[in-house]
Amino acid sequence: MVTAKVWVLKKHFEGFPKTSDFELKKIELPNLKDGELLLESVFLSVDPYMRPYSQRDMKEGDIMIGTQVARIVESNNPAFTVGAFVVAKSGWRTHFISDGKDLQLLPSSWPESLPKSLALGTVGMPGLTAYFGLLEVCKMKLGDTVLVNAAAGAVGSVVGQLAKIGGCKVVGCAGSDYKVAYLKKIGFDEAFNYKTVVSLDEALRKASPDGYDCFFDNVGGEFASIAINHMKKYGRIAVCGAISQYNDSVPQKGPYVQVPMIFKELRMEGFIVTRWNNRWEEGLKALLKWVVEGKVKCHEQVTEGFENMPMAFIGMLKGENLGKAIVKV
Ligand SMILES: NC(=O)C1=CN([C@@H]2O[C@H](COP(=O)(O)OP(=O)(O)OC[C@H]3O[C@@H](n4cnc5c(N)ncnc54)[C@H](OP(=O)(O)O)[C@@H]3O)[C@@H](O)[C@H]2O)C=CC1
Numbered sequence: 001m002v003t004a005k006v007w008v009l010k011k012h013f014e015g016f017p018k019t020s021d022f023e024l025k026k027i028e029l030p031n032l033k034d035g036e037l038l039l040e041s042v043f044l045s046v047d048p049y050m051r052p053y054s055q056r057d058m059k060e061g062d063i064m065i066g067t068q069v070a071r072i073v074e075s076n077n078p079a080f081t082v083g084a085f086v087v088a089k090s091g092w093r094t095h096f097i098s099d100g101k102d103l104q105l106l107p108s109s110w111p112e113s114l115p116k117s118l119a120l121g122t123v124g125m126p127g128l129t130a131y132f133g134l135l136e137v138c139k140m141k142l143g144d145t146v147l148v149n150a151a152a153g154a155v156g157s158v159v160g161q162l163a164k165i166g167g168c169k170v171v172g173c174a175g176s177d178y179k180v181a182y183l184k185k186i187g188f189d190e191a192f193n194y195k196t197v198v199s200l201d202e203a204l205r206k207a208s209p210d211g212y213d214c215f216f217d218n219v220g221g222e223f224a225s226i227a228i229n230h231m232k233k234y235g236r237i238a239v240c241g242a243i244s245q246y247n248d249s250v251p252q253k254g255p256y257v258q259v260p261m262i263f264k265e266l267r268m269e270g271f272i273v274t275r276w277n278n279r280w281e282e283g284l285k286a287l288l289k290w291v292v293e294g295k296v297k298c299h300e301q302v303t304e305g306f307e308n309m310p311m312a313f314i315g316m317l318k319g320e321n322l323g324k325a326i327v328k329v
């Protein structure tokens with residue numbers, strides 16, 4: 001009999017999540033039936049979407065949603081070998097049983113030397129968000145000037161590097177000088193700390209006096225309201241995330257987008273990365289190749305210990321992560 005540890009949403013978040021909103025529980029797993037597998041989580045992901053999705057889709061007492069890289073410990077399913085690693089969507093659990101239907105094996109070309117945790121970051125859902133958001137929503141093209149916020153995070157750091165590969169000028173902003181130095185190190189043309197600039201308006205103008213063709217928006221709120229005025233005519237805005245609004249109990253009010261959208265003839269499109277589920281393999285293959293070639297650099301903020309999942313999640317929402325926030329069990 002295996003005992004799994006799980007993190008439960010004890011109380012729906014009100015404003016910023018607190019550690020007391022979570023509860024650590026133990027559950028006994030039953031014996032495996034035919035076709036089933038026993039898996040142990042090795043790395044778990046903490047992501048911003050968990051904040052709005054928990055509100056929308058979860059009840060108090062549910063196990064927190066999320067993905068992990070897990071190792072197969074026991075298999076009654078001929079399609080899966082003991083010792084293989086998969087990406088699963090099994091929530092915040094140390095161990096779990098699966099029938100294999102929802103498991104994704106790591107790509108067969110995954111090099112032994114490459115950390116498997118990258119399957120939750122640059123070579124996983126966040127990397128794919130950058131890839132499809134830039135190609136399909138921003139319609140990025142050679143010579144464009146691309147703006148991205150939360151630029152030193154899991155999605156933003158890949159957006160900037162893919163835009164450089166695509167022959168664009170890239171401007172990024174992040175919430176500390178350390179993150180800004182990192183952005184310059186990985187090839188951003190311009191980067192600034194949005195928390196310390198005297199005027200966001202000035203900083204955006206200085207970074208690109210001619211404005212922006214593409215804006216990959218991870219943040220929303222006030223930043224987006226100011227950035228929209230810096231778009232070039234016919235600019236494209238990919239509305240990827242709105243992390244500055246996820247913890248609001250009262251919705252923020254305008255400025256509103258209509259006037260700049262009309263006069264600059266902008267295109268603004270929200271998206272969810274799962275729209276391209278049927279092209280997942282294409283995206284992962286491209287991302288893995290760039291990582292292996294050293295064209296895309298990856299950084300991870302690894303928190304040790306399953307007990308620290310809530311702390312890692314809250315820390316990521318506060319901006320404590322450089323690159324992808326990961327928990328190592
Ligand atoms: N549409 C989709 O399919 C997907 C959307 N997303 C969205 O992309 C965005 C980035 O996600 P991800 O890369 O995983 O997370 P990150 O790794 O970027 O971590 C979150 C970062 O957001 C920044 N942040 C937090 N609060 C604020 C705030 N009030 N104002 C500005 N920045 C803030 C912090 O960086 P800093 O120090 O710079 O403030 C923090 O490090 C999120 O909005 C997420 O919801 C992610 C995946 C898929």
Ligand SMILES: CCCCCCCCC/C=C/C=O
Binds near residue numbers: 065066240241
């Ligand atoms: C429970 C696992 C869900 C994995 C799919 C994640 C889709 C993320 C979409 C993000 C939206 C905003 O952050």
